[in-house]
């Protein structure tokens with residue numbers, strides 16, 4: 001036992017408590033969202049916290065049915081409750097890093113223990129059995145002392161707690177952590193600190209205290225008891241307060257007192273978890289238990305990946321499990337949207353294999369098309385590339401045979417509206433037959449997770465604004481638009497026919513902008529069809545002036561209004577869609593709008609670009625372009641709710657980034 005205590009330390013303990021509370025509150029205000037990462041049939045999962053809407057995390061946790069070992073990146077009450085649900089019966093081991101609020105964790109551990117089979121817990125890198133945790137650090141109570149009795153269990157769920165004793169002691173001295181006391185007491189004759197108090201304890205021995213925690217025998221708020229003022233000042237000099245319970249030698253002494261367990265020798269941090277025989281044994285145990293077969297257990301062990309962080313004390317190693325990153329086949333990966341998405345996917349940790357026939361992407365003849373070579377340069381990560389046509393069944397099959405593909409992100413398509421009216425058969429062949437070939441190859445290889453590059457064009461002329469996903473689809477005017485609509489219909493039928501398919505169709509509004517590096521951007525072949533690249537080429541001197549199609553629309557300045565979305569926001573939307581497909585077992589067809597919800601007119605864009613580039617954009621007002629609608633903008637709240645995605649970049653950023661790309665690459669990629 002550690003004797004005495006430091007009066008001066010009390011203030012800092014309170015301060016720490018307050019700081020912890022504030023920190024916890026701040027976390028809740030930011031509303032954590034978490035993603036659970038787990039492979040199918042893999043009994044481990046890792047949870048990553050994010051700053052987004054909290055609604056989905058519970059749902060995700062509920063899906064983790066087969067998981068035996070769970071690593072949580074952050075502490076969150078909501079997650080705990082979800083984990084302690086019926087679906088987590090298999091959970092035998094829990095690892096939580098960055099734990100801040102020990103008190104909240106206390107309540108959870110009792111509940112969790114009751115609802116699941118958890119036997120191993122690691123908190124902030126410190127491993128103990130659930131039974132040990134019960135008695136000490138997972139309670140809001142800092143210290144318990146009884147002169148004679150051996151305390152079997154301390155249960156707390158503020159403001160109530162209960163003490164159980166195996167022997168005939170009638171009183172215990174309790175410090176609840178909100179007091180000035182930070183130490184275990186040796187003498188029971190009086191309370192040492194103003195906030196300490198004595199309480200009655202259960203004198204009836206319990207056969208199995210661990211099963212009887214739900215029965216409080218003593219309920220009181222410590223503050224409601226009259227605390228005795230300290231009679232004598234502390235004799236010993238104050239010990240510096242520890243940052244957390246886990247940094248504290250006291251804890252081991254304390255536990256050894258109650259459990260007659262010798263204090264474990266101080267351990268040096270391991271350079272690798274695999275050096276730790278004990279831990280290996282733990283895992284073997286977990287896997288044996290989870291799978292019932294030690295051979296399988298060993299296989300799982302090989303699949304495990306660890307991240308080891310550093311701890312402030314150097315004594316505990318925060319451990320994170322990392323699942324093997326999934327491999328995504330990206331078709332059309334060398335194009336404008338494809339290359340930006342590949343970049344974000346690589347940054348998010350996905351393995352990427354690209355296929356592109358280069359019909360609309362620049363290549364100098366090098367191994368990689370220029371856009372992807374620059375993506376590699378920016379990310380420092382490798383992109384596998386195949387020059388192949390997705391309408392070619394043999395080529396597509398060969399790629400699936402060569403790689404173990406987990407998901408597909410499908411961009412490869414022809415996209416010029418006017419051209420599609422001239423050569424519709426080529427559009428139907430490329431966009432629809434190509435997609436069918438791809439889907440067949442996926443099914444043949446048991447790959448059923450698909451992100452589809454759709455367009456707001458599926459809505460046709462908006463019947464109401466903002467356009468929600470509920471808006472009717474199919475009233476498309478161009479063959480290009482119809483290929484997007486028909487493909488969505490094929491995907492819906494596919495999902496209906498076979499419940500293994502999980503498809504996310506992303507309906508883009510008007511993608512513009514470029515990566516902040518200025519190294520990749522939109523590089524259309526020939527004269528641009530779309531507004532933004534046209535403006536950029538006027539600004540850089542490649543074109544004399546912009547034709548503004550229509551100045552008599554019923555809009556604020558007579559020009560067409562669209563929902564322009566920054567390409568990096570759009571790319572992030574794909575990563576979110578992949579994350580969703582990766583992490584949940586839900587199947588079916590899901591469509592989401594990717595837009596900002598804000599409409600800008602053609603002249604807004606012209607002026608925005610003038611501001612960003614410092615160049616005057618010459619333009620001429622001409623007749624409307626056939627098929628153009630006055631106004632179109634998205635309601636993108638469903639993507640926010642379901643994918644945790646939102647567009648953050650506004651018009652200034654769209655124009656600045658486009659200008660950086662265009663001014664640094666006046667002739668696009670060819671201008672290397």
Ligand SMILES: CC(=O)N[C@H]1[C@@H](OP(=O)(O)OP(=O)(O)OC[C@H]2O[C@@H](n3ccc(=O)[nH]c3=O)[C@H](O)[C@@H]2O)O[C@H](CO)[C@H](O)[C@@H]1O
Nearest residue numbers: 417455457510511529530531534547548549560562602628
């Ligand atoms: C109906 C249609 O075709 N929709 C496609 C087109 O959307 P949008 O027609 O909405 O995109 P866009 O960039 O071609 O046009 C945006 C706005 O700029 C105007 N504008 C455009 C070019 C120009 O030189 N001068 C000018 O004034 C145009 O009238 C419209 O009001 O392109 C998108 C890709 O970004 C999608 O592929 C859409 O499916």
